[in-house]
Amino acid sequence: MPWYNAVVWSDRTEGGKRVYEWIKKDDIRKVSWTAGLVSIEIRGESPLDRDLMYIVIQAPFVAVGKNVPV
Secondary structure, X not given: OOHHHEEEEXXXXXOOOEEEEEEEHHHEEEEEEEOOEEEXXXXXXXXXXXXXXXXXXXXXXXEEXXXXXX
């Protein structure tokens, strides 16, 4: 997992296994958080920008890497 260069979050499946998902810093313009919600603003150069402006995450575990703009 790209811990230093991504926002990583996890949740558990119905079977109890932990699943990790992430967005790399190359796709992130800015990250902010408040009241347990993490907002990721998508960079204009990212392929994700075609369909998304923001991603809002509410998960039991969220890690923001040291190299991600906040």
